[in-house]
Amino acid sequence: MKKTKYILKGFLMLVMAFMFTQCADNKNANEGNATPAAALASGELKIAYVEIDSLLTKYRFWNDLNEMMIQKEENIRTTLNEKAKELEQEMREFQRKLENNGFASRERAEQENLRIAQKQRDLQQLQEKLANELQTENQKNSLQLRDSINSFLKIYNKDKGYSLIFSNTGFDNLLYADKAFNITEEIVEGLNARYTPSAAVKK
Template sequence: MKNLSIALNAVLIVAVGILYVLHFSNSSDDSTEVKTVAGEGAVVYVNTDSLLSNYNFSVDLNEKFLKKQEDSRTDFNFKAQKLEKEAVDFQRKLQNKGFLNRERAEESQRKLIAKQQNLQQLERELSNQLMGEQQANSKRLFDSVTNYLTEYNAAHNYSLILSTTKGGNVLLSQDGLDITAEIITGLNGRYTAKAE
């Protein structure tokens, strides 16, 4: 969740920068003065911690990802325990001279080593798959939020929409500059409408 929050913050900052440049490059007014109260030309911000924990799409993506991660971990742990049992059985059989000859013991050991290497490969593949899915989820979430912010800002005409986190860059602001609740309400309304 922390990685998703960091990724979303970075992407939101870039998107806000683009919106800022687009706004001033298309403006016929040469004034670069930024207003300090919410309204046209104002600089406002969204708390991404609140956004991620209250935006239903983000919550749903996170829950699905955690379930898949848990299922993968459970499957992997089952296979690892099975391999561990085979290794213990091999060691016991070796100590009790349970192999007919040395070649059979070495063959069993090679099979066990191959299974261990396959399990390590599976662990890497699962890790890469989960990382890829997390990145895809971050992109989907970022696209959803930035698309909504573009639509939202068309009606409000803010100069800049920043993202912050608890303890982030925005420590204090005038009332009305935090648009987090309004953005969450709009995003959830749009998400609910798409789900129906």
Template sequence: MKSKIHEYPKKNIENMSKKIIVIIALAITIVSCNNNEKPAAAAKELKTAYVDTSVLMKEYTEANDIQEKYKAKADEKGRQLEAEINRFKQEASNFQSQAQANGQEWAQKKGAELQRREQQLAQAQQALAQQLQQEVGVEMDSLVTGVKKFIKDYGKEKGYTYIYGTGEPASILYAEEKLDITKEIVKLLNEKYKASATKEEAKK
């Protein structure tokens, strides 16, 4: 009896995180910061910069911590399921020889049982993947909202008219390197995240 169950995808959470990073990059592609200046003055004082969103998400500590958290969670929750799948595969591989020894009636009964278990394990795999995807999605949505607000506040404070997002999902094909503020944004975000984590530790 051949099993249709796939091995538990240990890299599932990594692939999911990569997709989410693309969504994040799209979400913060352009942050507009209006200075409420007169049109003529705004044209003279036009100040722009850009953030490489792909680099930002790779180097932002909080984003990396979320990904590591859910990779560990996927391994932990998947370990028990993987053991059950391995036991099932062992039984399924022994089914043919046992059927010959135990007869047709036993084979029909055992075959039906194995099919039910196969369906249950497949459903458990799907449910686990959906649960992890939903949980990581909630945290990443919150992270995106925080990053967008941070960049907007930064733009207002520094007097930028526009801060653009670049990276694979973005539509900006060229910009001067001197306008790249990615390192500054990553540095400030990481400092803010570290300070927040330190405060949380102090409360415990």
């Protein structure tokens, strides 16, 4: 497993989660009942976009989650490497004894061979189990990220009154956009301002 694997998955999950529209809360009741087409025609449609790459780089919550996942992945890799080295040593010892007639009987050699084979299977199962747990936790982190951003945007947009807020990663969604519609820094500042590391990231 590479360090970037779960980070890339997180990026993909974020892009999927961030593809949403945010309805504006208008103060005027009549304006609130206007259709999107009417708002567009009257020039009242307010639009903005957020650069996802920049948000991920600067959002402390996401950075802390990534650091935590890197540490967990390193711990898993260390555990699996130690068990693999132990198994490799036992296999070499078995082969050495087999070549030098070191077993008391053929039955004893077969028993040792079966034990080592079972240990190989156990190690493979452990690797799959830990990998699945890591993937599940990464998916949970992506959902936390989505919920965190959505929750903030609902509050943020009460005052801003945007009709639509798009996400943008490179040229995936927006081929061109005026920088005046870029609210990334505002979103990052707002998210970081209400982030409490000890409460949000549970190790």
